[in-house]
Amino acid sequence: MEEFELIRKITPAYYRQPSVVKGVGDDAFVFRSSEDIVFTTDTMVEEVHFSRKTMDTHAVGYRALAANVSDLAAMGSRPAFYSVSLVLTPDWTDEDIIALYDGMEQLAGKHNMDLVGGDTVSGSQTVVAITAHGYLPPDKGRYRSDAADGDVIFVTGTLGDSRGGLEELMNPGESVSDYLIERHRYPEPKAAFAAGLTSLSRLCLNDVSDGIASEANEIATASGMRLHLQKEKIPVSEELKTRYPDQAGEWALSGGEDFELLGTVAPGDKEALLERARELDIRLTFIGTVSDSNLPEVLLHSSHGTETLQSTGYTHLKERR
Ligand SMILES: Nc1ncnc2c1ncn2[C@@H]1O[C@H](COP(=O)(O)OP(=O)(O)OP(=O)(O)O)[C@@H](O)[C@H]1O
Ligand SMILES: Cc1ncc(C[n+]2csc(CCOP(=O)(O)O)c2C)c(N)n1
Ligand SMILES: [Mg+2]
Ligand SMILES: [Mg+2]
Numbered sequence: 001m002e003e004f005e006l007i008r009k010i011t012p013a014y015y016r017q018p019s020v021v022k023g024v025g026d027d028a029f030v031f032r033s034s035e036d037i038v039f040t041t042d043t044m045v046e047e048v049h050f051s052r053k054t055m056d057t058h059a060v061g062y063r064a065l066a067a068n069v070s071d072l073a074a075m076g077s078r079p080a081f082y083s084v085s086l087v088l089t090p091d092w093t094d095e096d097i098i099a100l101y102d103g104m105e106q107l108a109g110k111h112n113m114d115l116v117g118g119d120t121v122s123g124s125q126t127v128v129a130i131t132a133h134g135y136l137p138p139d140k141g142r143y144r145s146d147a148a149d150g151d152v153i154f155v156t157g158t159l160g161d162s163r164g165g166l167e168e169l170m171n172p173g174e175s176v177s178d179y180l181i182e183r184h185r186y187p188e189p190k191a192a193f194a195a196g197l198t199s200l201s202r203l204c205l206n207d208v209s210d211g212i213a214s215e216a217n218e219i220a221t222a223s224g225m226r227l228h229l230q231k232e233k234i235p236v237s238e239e240l241k242t243r244y245p246d247q248a249g250e251w252a253l254s255g256g257e258d259f260e261l262l263g264t265v266a267p268g269d270k271e272a273l274l275e276r277a278r279e280l281d282i283r284l285t286f287i288g289t290v291s292d293s294n295l296p297e298v299l300l301h302s303s304h305g306t307e308t309l310q311s312t313g314y315t316h317l318k319e320r321r
């Protein structure tokens, strides 16, 4: 399958979003809007973000789009479009490429998104780079800088499972946990949850890509606040605790790629948040509080005492000077 045959094969037969003016097939994509537009991009590189030794390309496609949908969720926007830029090595079969798109389409369908463009080139290392767009009602952007004194801190889902699944895939033991592997391969970004909270006047959100140790610090810095996290309240699945008792705590803080939401709200909005979570069958846990501070920082409190939580999540380019 060469470049143009691929483009013909992946061109959508129809578009879910009525605002599409010109989709795949011209020099660029055109859409019409009266709302604010959110625009995000995330890149996945073979052997950095995935290995084809342990993941089929269906899951690679799903996860690459999930990382983008998670950022759209973290802004409070409704996902709408995505475009896909591919650098493919010669060992990719036609089936691998089609499965990659099927994986993206599986998640796109759940979030009512359309594939509206991209680019295809051959190269020496596989890269899947996705750009995604979402809609946002004016003044309903959910920023890292919006945490306020007295807020409560919440997180969706459980943390560390993706890291546990990666461990199962890369260093398999005698038994494997299908649950953890599924959590790694097919994470569920919480876009419907976030976009459904428009009744709240203020909401601070960040998504968990690098690990909450990192994302909590991003909120603290952007908001100029002190975040207090209660270690014992951080939600960890029974499966992760049972299979990795020694690592579960650390992975929950800095394993990353959970694509859950970390946020803060005024205490009076707790019930609205819980109600929305119940409607969507999403686990929601309150894990701490926010206080005013001259020094932005994250404190981790436990029965053993209090420590400063450094931003220990995943960081690229660390090996450079
Ligand atoms: N190479 C770059 N050029 C321009 N802007 C960048 C670049 N890399 C990151 N940014 C911008 O920096 C900000 C933070 O990016 P970052 O990638 O840390 O966020 P994220 O997408 O939420 O995290 P992750 O990549 O872990 O999912 C965003 O506004 C992003 O658009
Ligand atoms: C084969 C393989 N090795 C390691 C990892 C772990 N990993 C890679 S990038 C990242 C953080 C988020 O990246 P970004 O900041 O680019 O969104 C994590 C936790 C993986 N998924 N697959
Ligand atoms: Mg990014
Ligand atoms: Mg993010």
Ligand SMILES: [Mg+2]
Pocket: 209, 210, 314
């Ligand atoms: Mg990152």
